[in-house]
Amino acid sequence: MKSFVLFAVTAAAIAQDGAALFRARCAVPYCHGQAGSAGRAPKLIGHTYNSSAVFSIVSGGLPAKGMPGFDRDLTAEEIEAVTRYVMTFAGAGPRKNEWGISSRTQLTPELERSRNLFFDAARMNGCGRCHEVDGWGSKVGPDLSRSASWNLRGGSGKGVVTARIGAETFPALVLEPGSVTRLWDLGSRLPVLRTVAGADLQTDAASRWDHAAETRAYSDAELQLIRPFLQWARKQQPDAR
Ligand code: HEC
Structure with missing residues (x-):
């Protein structure tokens, strides 16, 4: 019920929620300071993490560094709201993943520009919001280093359904159907992985989700x-010809 109420609020309210959650959960003594300044833990202003890294660090923590995970205390929607808020502190420069690796592979300047565009931070991680390539990004959509499709605008919308939970309706990609169903909620800018009771969920194969819009x-x-x-x-794939 709580997650439903949160889902129903507007994007602006979600952003505010992120700030409030951050103040309550992250900017406590001994941890991060107010509005991203330094506490005992590092300051977050000017950080260079990408949003999927922030999302997974907030969810799972960084045990080696004493940062706790919040996936038991906060809903996915709340973690997303905190992520959005933390991304407003991000600095310029190449993004890092949660392991702090800013560049897995040395690329030529031309390929580097191409990659930066794919994972563009100014566009909320661009294509990398939903596609993982070379160990980066989110695995929402298909692995593009194995895809045969060159229609980068298109995407068929295949697999995307309309999900209904009570009065809530959103486009979704179902990962594991069952009594407990895991799905990607494509209704928000940053897709959210949700776990829902199968009995509460109705799906309709027809969906108005449009890859071109993304x-x-x-x-x-x-x-x-x-x-x-x-x-x-694609050439990096072991089975590439
Ligand atoms: C909000 C999530 C999202 C974003 C952002 C996104 N995609 Fe996708 N993409 C998907 C999903 C889901 C699919 C599978 C369904 C479909 O084909 O429409 C897909 C499919 C594709 C496919 C077809 C792959 C295949 O093998 O059928 C290509 C190519 C693709 N995307 C390229 C891109 C590129 C390039 C960008 C950035 C400009 C991008 N996508 C941004 C979610 C996204």
């Missing part, structure tokens, strides 16, 4: 510039 932040010319990175990633 890529609207990129011009055609920019999509062309992304290709070399994907071409490179």
Whole structure:
């Protein structure tokens, strides 16, 4: 019920919620300071983590560094709200994943530009919000380093359904159906992994979710510039010919 109420509030309210949750849970004495300043834990202003890294650090913590995980205390929606708030402190420069690795593979400047565009932080991690390539990004959509499709705007919408839980309706990708169902909620800017009771969930194969809408932040010319990175990633596959 709590998660439903949270889902129903507007995006602006979610952002505010993130700030309030941050103040209550993260900016406590001995941890992070107010509004991202330093406490005993590092300051977050100017951090260079990508949003999927922030999401997974807030969820699972960084045990080696004494940062606790919050996945038992906060709902996925609340963790997303905190993530969005923490992303407002992000600095410029290449993004790091949760292991602090800012660049897994040394690339030529041309490929580097192509990759940065794919994972563009200014666009909330761009394509990397939903696609993982070279160990980065989120595994919501298919692995593009193994995909045969070159229609970067398109996407067929295959597999995306309309999910209904009570009065709540949202586009979703179901991962594991069953008495407890895991699904990606594509209704928010940053897809959220949710666990719902199968008995409460209804799905309709028809969906108005449109991949093209998700890529609207990129011009055609920019999509062309992304290709070399994907071409490179495909060649890295062990079975590539
Ligand atoms: C909000 C999530 C989301 C974002 C952002 C997103 N995609 Fe996708 N993408 C998906 C999903 C889900 C699918 C599978 C369903 C479909 O094909 O529409 C997909 C499918 C694809 C496919 C087809 C793959 C195949 O093998 O059928 C391509 C190519 C693709 N995306 C490229 C991109 C590129 C390039 C970007 C960035 C410009 C991007 N996507 C951004 C979610 C996303």
